[in-house]
Amino acid sequence: MNELIEIINEITKYGLNPNLEVEDKETDLEKNLLKIDSKFFEIEYEFDNKDYPDFKKVKFPNVIENVKTNFLYFGFYHKVLNCYELNKDALWFFELIFKAHTQEHIISLLNFMKRKNG
Numbered sequence: 001m002n003e004l005i006e007i008i009n010e011i012t013k014y015g016l017n018p019n020l021e022v023e024d025k026e027t028d029l030e031k032n033l034l035k036i037d038s039k040f041f042e043i044e045y046e047f048d049n050k051d052y053p054d055f056k057k058v059k060f061p062n063v064i065e066n067v068k069t070n071f072l073y074f075g076f077y078h079k080v081l082n083c084y085e086l087n088k089d090a091l092w093f094f095e096l097i098f099k100a101h102t103q104e105h106i107i108s109l110l111n112f113m114k115r116k117n118g
Helices: 002-016 025-042 063-070 088-117
Strands: none
Touching: 002 025, 002 063, 025 088
16 A cells, blocks of 8 residues: 555655656656556455545646746646555446546657657
């Protein structure tokens, strides 16, 4: 679980912070997208029947703008994975949303990066 949170933090830093000074940002992002893609296959969760608060997008109003400052040439690919307050039910949600939607975006973004950078 902690490893998953670390990977998510490495990805979301580009949406939470503008103009990050990171050496070779694209390689760093690509590495972490591949890590989260492979982590998906290791997830085991236990449903706990608790109600957790909904994610509040308004707490992070500048995510898209921050990603744009960190990746000027990504155009359409200004997507950020929003996963916070991970817990057992969040692992269930992560598996569901990842398999149904997020993985497709990650693969598409990785393909875009590969074509762009050769």
